[in-house]
Structures are given as structure tokens and as C-alpha cells.
Amino acid sequence: MYYIFNEKGEIVSTSTAAPDLIDLATRTEVAVESAIDYDLNEICLKDGGITLKPINIETVKQRKILMLKRQRDNAEVAPVAYNGNTYDYDSKARERIAAAIVALDLQGEDANIAWTTADNQDAIVTAADLRAIVAAVAVRSNLLHIAYRKAKAQVESAGTAEEADAVTLEL
Known part of the structure; x- marks a missing residue:
């Protein structure tokens, strides 16, 4: 080049x-x-x-904050554990979960469906199970955002590039 x-x-x-x-x-x-x-x-x-070029501390901080944000965002869509199984939670899985909840609700309280888990096992789930998976994700998401805000504050208060680079997303 x-x-x-x-x-x-x-x-x-x-x-x-x-x-x-x-x-x-x-x-x-x-x-x-x-x-x-x-x-x-x-x-x-x-x-x-x-x-x-020499990189100033503000640039280091901005990059670190973006990296922490990416880590948080990736963790938010990682598979989630529920009731002994792990379930995908990417955008496609979220759409499928939402559609399945509606379909199961229409079939009645005892309705269930075979669901493929993140490790390709079959699990029988109800609408309540799928709602619990969504709730587990909401709890995880909240914890991730708390950890991100804490890490971001540490980066912003860092006095050196090395201090900023040393900050991690503590879950």
C-alpha cells in the first residue's frame, strides 16, 4: 500500500x-x-x-466508551438462561418469541410449543415461559446498563490514557 x-x-x-x-x-x-x-x-x-499521531486522552476516553458500549450491546443480545435451558435473544429470536406469545395466548392458558434452545435442544414452553425469558433479559439488560454507566464514569474520570484503557465492564 x-x-x-x-x-x-x-x-x-x-x-x-x-x-x-x-x-x-x-x-x-x-x-x-x-x-x-x-x-x-x-x-x-x-x-x-x-x-x-499522538492520541490525546479525550480520544482514548471516547474510544474506550464506544468499546464498552459495544460490549454492553453484544451482551444484551447474548443467549439467556431460563429454567435450565439457554435461549437465543437476537433480533430474530425476539420476533419469534413475540409471535409465539401471541399464538399461545390465543390457544389458551395451557397451550405450549416445542422451542429450539440456543444449543439446539427441544424445550416445551408456554406463553408464561416465554414472558419469563423476556423478563430475564430485562433484568440482565438493567444490570448491563448499570455496569456500563459505572464503567463510563470511571473512564470519564480517568487521569491518564492507561487508567482509561484499564476500565472494564464489570458484570
């Missing part, structure tokens, strides 16, 4: 093919070849070589 920099050392372009060096010179640009796939927002040209 070729990284193209302007006279200020700022990245302006990339190329997989060798650029025309004469053309670059007319624009006071320079190309540097590298086998490393850099994030273009994080590099600059210094002393003829590619250098990572």
Missing part, C-alpha cells in the same frame, strides 16, 4: 499501485510504501516515515 502525504505531512490519499512520483512532486506530495494497513486518521508523515 502506498500512502500519499502533502507538504504538511498530512495523509491525502492511498494507492495500491505505485503512484506517479513526478506528478506527486508537482503537487509537493510524497508517497511512502508500507505493508502495514494503517488507520488513515491516525497517521502522519514525519522525517520521511509514517508515524502514528
Whole structure:
């Protein structure tokens, strides 16, 4: 990969093919070849070589908070344990659960259905069971959001990038 920099050392372009060096010179640009796939927002040209820009603590904090948010969001849709089984809870599973609750309610209080668990076992469930699964997810979600807010506050109060990076989502 070729990284193209302007006279200020700022990245302006990339190329997989060798650029025309004469053309670059007319624009006071320079190309540097590298086998490393850099994030273009994080590099600059210094002393003829590619250098990572210094990252300020606010950027570190923002990235850490986004990472914690992703961890929380992923945990919210992870399979959930209920009554000795584990049930999927991604968007498709949530749609199926909602539809099954309606169908079972229409069939009466004693109605049940065979449900495939997250580990591909069959479990017989009622509308009440499916509601309990949704309730278990709500409890888990609340705990995740509490843990996220605590971790976010720790990141925001960190005095160094190392302190911010050390924060984890404690469940």
C-alpha cells in the first residue's frame, strides 16, 4: 500500500499501485510504501516515515466508551438462561418469541410449543415461559446498563490514557 502525504505531512490519499512520483512532486506530495494497513486518521508523515499521531486522552476516553458500549450491546443480545435451558435473544429470536406469545395466548392458558434452545435442544414452553425469558433479559439488560454507566464514569474520570484503557465492564 502506498500512502500519499502533502507538504504538511498530512495523509491525502492511498494507492495500491505505485503512484506517479513526478506528478506527486508537482503537487509537493510524497508517497511512502508500507505493508502495514494503517488507520488513515491516525497517521502522519514525519522525517520521511509514517508515524502514528499522538492520541490525546479525550480520544482514548471516547474510544474506550464506544468499546464498552459495544460490549454492553453484544451482551444484551447474548443467549439467556431460563429454567435450565439457554435461549437465543437476537433480533430474530425476539420476533419469534413475540409471535409465539401471541399464538399461545390465543390457544389458551395451557397451550405450549416445542422451542429450539440456543444449543439446539427441544424445550416445551408456554406463553408464561416465554414472558419469563423476556423478563430475564430485562433484568440482565438493567444490570448491563448499570455496569456500563459505572464503567463510563470511571473512564470519564480517568487521569491518564492507561487508567482509561484499564476500565472494564464489570458484570
